[in-house]
Amino acid sequence: MSRLGGWTGKILRINLTTGDIWTQDTMEYKDFIGGMGIGYKVMWDEVKEGVQAFDPENKIIVGSGPFSGTGIPASSRTNITSLLPTTEKHLISDSHMGGHFASELKYAGWDVIVLEGKAPDPVWVRIEDERVTLEDAGRMWGQGIFEATAAVNSIMGRDAHVACIGPAGENQVPMSVVMTGTSHSAGGHGGVFGSKNVKAIGVKGTGSVLVAGDREEWKQLDSEIMAVIGSNNQHVVPNSPQPWAEFHHPRSRWTGRPGLYWGAADPPVETGECHPEDKNSVGFRCHKAVFDHGPVAEKHTVRMGGCQSCPIRCHNQLHIPKLEEYGYSANVANTCVGWFSPGGFMIKGFYESEVEGEAAMVTRSLGAQVADDLGVWCNYMQIGRIFRYGYENGIFKEVLSEEEYNDIPWDKMEAGDPAFLIDIYHRIAYKQGEISHIGDGTYWAATRWGYGDDFWHSEPYAVWSPLGFPRHHAHETAAQVGALINCMFNRDAQCHTHVNFTGSGLPTDLQREIAEELWGIGALDGPQNYTAMNRSKAVFAKQSIIRNLLHDSLTLCNWMWPMQVSPLKARNYRGNTALEAKFFSVVTGEHKTEEELDLDGERMFTLHRALTVRGMGTMDMRNEHDVIMDWVFDMDPDKEPFTPGTIKMDRDDMQKALTMFYEEMGWDPDTGAPTRATLEGLGLADVADELEEKGLLPA
Amino acid sequence: MSQETQKKKGLFERSTNRRQFLKMGCQGVAGAAVSMSILKYFTSSPAAAGVPLADGLIIADPNQCTGCKRCETVCTTFNDGKAHPYISRVKVNRNYNYGLDGPRYNFQDGDGQFGNFKIIPEPCMQCEHPVPCVEVCPVDAISADDITRARVVDQETCIGCTLCTQHCPWEVITVDPETNKDQKCFLCNGKPACVDNCPTKALDYIPWRDVANAVKRHRALG
Known part of the structure; x- marks a missing residue:
């Protein structure tokens, strides 16, 4: 069999209870691509409803994807899928981290790691190419993440990359992280690692990720992505007037400019003009330290940093x-x-x-x-x-x-x-x-502690859902679009497709013009000038989510992708939303159109929905899950929804929005649960069968 | 000990100075502003016999490296059709976490991401004659390229014996475990992809003439 492009072809399976370690063929999960997609499939098949997050029967899927390690900008994301202990019913969820772990996992020859069971004593997982062992973590147990990471490196070598939990994870605190490097944390599943007695995973690899397609096409795509890429969150205009820039916006994360320095570098480094056609200054565009902390941070900035393969450096050092x-x-x-x-x-x-x-x-x-x-x-x-x-x-x-x-x-x-x-x-x-x-x-x-309605239902506490998670680029971002996106997950939405677009810094009229091309007439309202729900907004929300899931499966960073806009006037500020599919085709050698890849995203998202239906034991997603707290509808009491100067939402309109969204997804328009026809159309007939057996499939 | 062996030993002893060299490099090597103390390690008399000087060399500025490692993926995807940092002709990953010294008990104060954030890229120095990798190759697979005079490996001749990797004072040559062939920097035929794609200008391709001029300028400035 010829070598795969993109994928390594191997999933690492570890039973912590028995110590058994074995290999599974990634291609068994090809329809789910990688990371998040494979995570959902494994959880559907192998972790049934009723299992609690900290039970040995729960599993952890640590996933990269076919893009991880290739060097495609912003592709070293790690997706972790498991049950989430902060939700009442410990529903399916994901945590995510950047850094250098996903790419190193690929170089070691693995696409995904699946952890199951519970180690009798604390262990860490040592991965050096095909050699995988469980090591005694007794001395690391109790250490902070930085010390424990250094301890793993002292054994494996300085070039290994480590994902690690701290005392919070060890003690099974629901609000705990898995972390890699010094600033990349995946929130929510640290306690699940702790429950399995896994302190860390160390990985180093001497292998490669094959680009199966034409090398010249690969170079051409690399050149195109470097032309359309902006700054952090794909903001494509600078935050200050510059000679080359037609537009600027004060909230843009393109903060680099003449006279602004990495002030603690030795000698200080000027971020400079950062002309959009100069690919050797792309990494200076985002001086995130002054964006986050204000001017005071300039003199404390040693440099910017971030993930493997990403030219946009969004982490302050x-x-x-x-x-x-x-x-x-x-x-x-x-x-x-x-x-x-x-x-x-x-x-x-x-x-x-x-x-x-x-x-x-x-x-x-x-x-x-x-x-x-x-x-x-x-x-x-x-x-x-x-x-x-x-x-x-x-x-x-x-x-x-x-x-x-x-x-x-x-x-x-x-x-x-x-x-x-x-x-x-x-x-x-x-x-x-x-x-x-x-x-x-x-x-x-x-x-x-019996917190009152004024906690759950008032704006300062930002609770979005009765499940207990907060808003995260919700109705303040593209009205019903952000609101719908915030209803669809079991934790705060990790979707940035929509907020990157609205935050790009381009003038509103131009944004609306591009939004109309991408999603239809009326897809984007003006800021604080909202209108009633329409079909284009449902399409916008759907596309935002399925790209988000694709990114966490390929993997790509959804803080940068998709490339909906660009900084170049010569391109009329248009990006290229087909770039993921083009890269997929050249990396894997298997041609896929943008539409075909989006269908893969729909499959993953619908499976996520099925997992939520099964986990909650109800198909009435509209009334049991997709529920928004009152403050969203009751804010600005002296104003009516859809009048200038407010982002207040309307209850009936939001129900209409849910219906339209369900219809776009092919889900039951009443309950919001996936239907047999849709599941079968996505190759998920087995999911339909199981849901039907459990009385959870809409008639 | 033969004269030839002694000559090699002299070269290899320089590897003990490598750490010292790189630490000096950390103090700010930028563009043509190369300090005398560094240049003495790779400048050469143009009259040197044997392997001719390369047209230039890649230099790195740790002060501007942010550790994205695009140089490593570009080097290998553009030249080998696969992302393979292990064989990259410029090395960053090994110094990313803790710098040259690896993790110490006080790693927070050392180099690297877990310390003071200083990341040290290591390119091939295109050594002057006698070139260690050329000298030790038992099948004469390494020679000066006709175009750039970079030290290049003939892939068909290479037998993957690893002698060159063992004797490279900079540890920037790697035998590809997937092909058993030696990979080292050949300056991408005069337009190094790593330099061309560094998003923060941390790498530069410097003609030897500029290096010599920098020496003269340094001297002129006293």
Whole structure:
């Protein structure tokens, strides 16, 4: 058999209970491509309803895909699929991380790892090409992620890449992460690793990923992607006026400009003009540190960083000597909510500093360092909101013992002392006391402590769903499009297709013109100038999601892909949404059109839906799952929906939106559950049979 | 010990200076601003006999490397039709996490992503005569290319014996485990793909003449 392009062709199976290790042919799952898609298929076939996240019967699928390791920009994403302990019924979910793990896994010769069972004692998984062993993790158990990673590297060598959990994961805190590198964390499944006694996976490989197609075509595609790629989140205009730029937008993440430096480099490096046709300055476009922390961060920026193969460097690498005063390294890396979520605990603000923004930067950086080392997940900043409600409403005073309450250094928090974060994160990670139930996640904590309707149904706490996850680019992003996307998963939506588009920085009229070409007339409303639901918005939402799932299966970064727009006026700012299919064809050597690849995305998404139906034991997704909290409809009480100046949604209109969306997906328009016809059309007849047997298939 | 062996030993002893060289490199090698202390390791008399000088060489600036490793994938997909960082002619991955020294107990203060964020790319130095890889090859598979005079491997002649990998003072030659053939930098026939595709200008292809001029300029500046 000739060698596959893209895929290595091997899935690594490990039974932790017995220690058995064996190989499975990836092509058995070819219709599901990789990562997330294969994760859903394995979970459907092998983990039945009723299994809890921390049961040995649960499985973890750590997946790369045919693009991982090829060098396609932004392709070293790792997708982790398993049951999610923060949901009431431990439903199917995914966590994701960038870094250098997925590509290294491919070079070692593996597409996917499936972990099952439970090791009798703590272990770490050692993968060196085809040699796979379970190693004693006794000495690493209890270590922070940075130390434990270094311990694995000291054994495997400096060039290995490691995915690791911290004490939070070991202690089966539901809100915990798996992390690789110094800033790439996958949120939600750290505790599942802990429940299986798996501390880490180390991988190094001497092999390759084959590009099966024509080499000149590969080079041409690489050239095209470098022409249409923008900055982080595929923002395609700079945030300041520049001679070459027709447009600019202050919220763009294309922050590089003359006079802005990586100020802590030696000597400092100027980000410069970053002309869109200069591929040797693409990596300077995103100075994310000043975007995240403000101008104060410039002098602390050693450089930018990020994932293997990605020319867009969106992770800040900062040197902040003040962190050493708290006993932590001055060198700290992170991006976006990795910084902001620790700040969520500082509900009385930050300490006073002479330099504007410095206190916030120092506090957030310390918190990021602590949370990452302990492996605590934030669930898109929800952890601070759970804390805030409990504190501000006097609930902690009621539910904590007097001894515990008095032991918590509230005065530090009141004074804006960053050291409070060290205290609170340790309590969560080590499950110390009642307060540690913050780490159970929104649903469990709010239920346990009887949080009121003003928590669930008010905007400041951002709860989107009764399942307990927060909004994540919801109705504030493209109206019903973002709202629909936020209803479809079992955690905060990890979809960025739509928000990348609306955040591109291009003028609204031009965005609407391109949106009409991509999804139909009226697909995109103006900001805070919404209109009632229409069919094009349903198409926009569907396309956004299925590309998101494709990206997590191929794998590609959905913070950059798909390439819907470009920075080039010569292209009339149009991108190329066929690039994934073109790359798929040249990498695998198997021709696929954009439409054919999108159908693969529909298959994965419909299987995700079937898993949710089975996991919840109901097909009434409309009323049991796709439910939005009241604040979304009741905000701005003096305004009506679809009037200028508000993003308020309308209840009846949202039901209409769900119906249209279900219809676009071929799901039952009443319940939102997949139908037999649709399942069979996607090659999922076995799924239809099982759902029917369980009374979960719409008539 | 024969004269030839002694000559080789002298070269190989330089490998003990390699770490010292790279640490100096960390202090800021940018473009043509190459310091004297570095240049002394690879400048040469144009009159050197034997293997002619390469037209130029690739230099790296750790201060601008962000560790995306596009150089490693571009090197191998463009030249070999597969992404294969292990055989990449420029090496970044091995220094990505902890720099040249690997993980130490105080790794937070060392080089690399887990330390001070300094990432050190290592390209082929296109050594002056006597060129170690050329010298040790038992089948004379390595020679100066006609166009760039880069030291190139004749793939048909190479027997994959790994002598060149063992004797390269920079450890930038690799025998491809999938083909059992030696892979080393051949400057992509004069337009190195790694340099052409580095998104932060951390790599540069410098003609030897510019290197010599940098030396003169440095001297002129005193």
